[in-house]
Amino acid sequence: MNTRDYALSLGDDALVAAQRMGEWIAAAPQIEEDVAVGNIALDLLGQARSLLTYAGSLEDPVRTEDDLAYWRDEREFHNVHLVERSWGVLPERPRDFGVLVARLLVLSTYLCELYDRLSTSTDETLAAVAAKAVKEVDYHRDHATLWVLRLGDGTEESHTRMQAALDAEWPYVAELFDDAWVDPTLVERGVAVLPSTLRDPFDLRIVDVLARATLHLPDVAAAVGGGRRGVHTEQMGYVLAEMQHLTRSHPGATW
Amino acid sequence: MLTIEDLGILRSVDETDDGLLVTITPTYSGCPAMEAIRADLLAAFRDAGRDDVRVEFVLAPAWTTDWMSDEGKRKLEEFGIAPPQPRPRDGVVALTLSLRCPQCGSPDTRELSRFGSTACKSLWVCNSCAEPFDHFKAI
Numbered sequence: 573m574n575t576r577d578y579a580l581s582l583g584d585d586a587l588v589a590a591q592r593m594g595e596w597i598a599a600a601p602q603i604e605e606d607v608a609v610g611n612i613a614l615d616l617l618g619q620a621r622s623l624l625t626y627a628g629s630l631e632d633p634v635r636t637e638d639d640l641a642y643w644r645d646e647r648e649f650h651n652v653h654l655v656e657r658s659w660g661v662l663p664e665r666p667r668d669f670g671v672l673v674a675r676l677l678v679l680s681t682y683l684c685e686l687y688d689r690l691s692t693s694t695d696e697t698l699a700a701v702a703a704k705a706v707k708e709v710d711y712h713r714d715h716a717t718l719w720v721l722r723l724g725d726g727t728e729e730s731h732t733r734m735q736a737a738l739d740a741e742w743p744y745v746a747e748l749f750d751d752a753w754v755d756p757t758l759v760e761r762g763v764a765v766l767p768s769t770l771r772d773p774f775d776l777r778i779v780d781v782l783a784r785a786t787l788h789l790p791d792v793a794a795a796v797g798g799g800r801r802g803v804h805t806e807q808m809g810y811v812l813a814e815m816q817h818l819t820r821s822h823p824g825a826t827w
Numbered sequence: 828m829l830t831i832e833d834l835g836i837l838r839s840v841d842e843t844d845d846g847l848l849v850t851i852t853p854t855y856s857g858c859p860a861m862e863a864i865r866a867d868l869l870a871a872f873r874d875a876g877r878d879d880v881r882v883e884f885v886l887a888p889a890w891t892t893d894w895m896s897d898e899g900k901r902k903l904e905e906f907g908i909a910p911p912q913p914r915p916r917d918g919v920v921a922l923t924l925s926l927r928c929p930q931c932g933s934p935d936t937r938e939l940s941r942f943g944s945t946a947c948k949s950l951w952v953c954n955s956c957a958e959p960f961d962h963f964k965a966i
Contacts, residue, residue: 604940607940607950611942614857614946618855618857618858619856621856699887700886701856703886703887703889708856714941
């Protein structure tokens with residue numbers, strides 16, 4: 573595991589999260605929220621482009637961001653399971669807004685802590701990408717927090733659904749803080765951040781938001797994980813099929 | 828005309844041994860205007876007789892609305908976009924200041940949506956003249 577692998581994994585998180593969030597455009601409860609999700613996804617996609625471009629530049633021969641996004645297969649993606657999952661809690665409601673809000677809170681809170689620490693990485697490129705991205709995800713976290721407060725401390729129905737959405741997302745939180753995939757020498761050299769060290773500040777922030785929203789921290793077992801090793805849930809294939817089919821059906825097409 | 832220099836996007840222009848090097852920085856990581864700005868720059872230089880121009884993107888230091896010139900802010904307001912306020916500094920308590928409506932000048936305005944037509948803006952509405960307007964977010 574080297575700097576390329578590290579940048580690639582972080583880039584895959586952002587890319588797959590952005591692709592999934594795109595499903596909400598024109599499907600959110602309000603038109604303002606369509607715009608919000610679109611903008612958040614665009615920020616994440618921008619972060620993914622920088623990270624994948626950097627990862628590809630460290631390969632020999634060099635690969636572009638497009639090579640990496642469109643021409644890798646499932647086992648070559650290293651994103652966590654949290655970002656690849658579809659948006660439902662119940663089968664009859666395949667797109668649950670509560671799940672979007674819960675995931676946005678978890679992901680943006682984690683990314684705020686990660687990018688904040690990574691902005692002082694000894695790797696200049698990672699530090700530059702992170703210093704820019706941290707301002708963006710901070711705004712995402714603000715947005716997610718407003719929704720969690722509004723839904724959690726809202727009606728009985730919104731409270732119940734917000735808690736159910738949190739419970740559904742929570743098994744996938746632990747994987748964000750798993751150290752097993754990060755080479756300790758990268759951490760020693762100050763290139764990478766040890767994921768487990770982000771857990772305490774993450775918990776502090778989440779506990780505060782949930783308390784204000786009259787919600788409780790879910791008490792559920794962690795899911796198995798494996799995303800960092802390229803082992804994904806069955807839902808990952810659908811994400812890639814949609815994201816990659818145009819390029820693969822018409823290789824080299826441009827406009 | 829609002830320029831990329833007014834916005835703080837243009838970082839430097841340098842004569843190098845292999846031609847002119849223009850360095851620009853994106854406002855947001857995913858800003859889709861970067862490619863268009865690059866193409867416009869190359870076209871403008873070509874019209875001016877320079878075809879030895881390279882345009883490079885840099886991320887560090889990260890762009891901030893504090894780099895926007897007073898002239899740039901004035902032009903934005905004329906165009907109907909409320910310019911960014913100064914960013915709160917560390918240790919200073921941040922108050923949420925009301926924005927002045929760029930259409931009628933009233934300070935009685937409210938945020939309608941935290942996200943607007945582009946990544947760098949939010950959407951506001953004026954309680955006095957009832958017109959919506961964009962606000963360039965301070966980052």
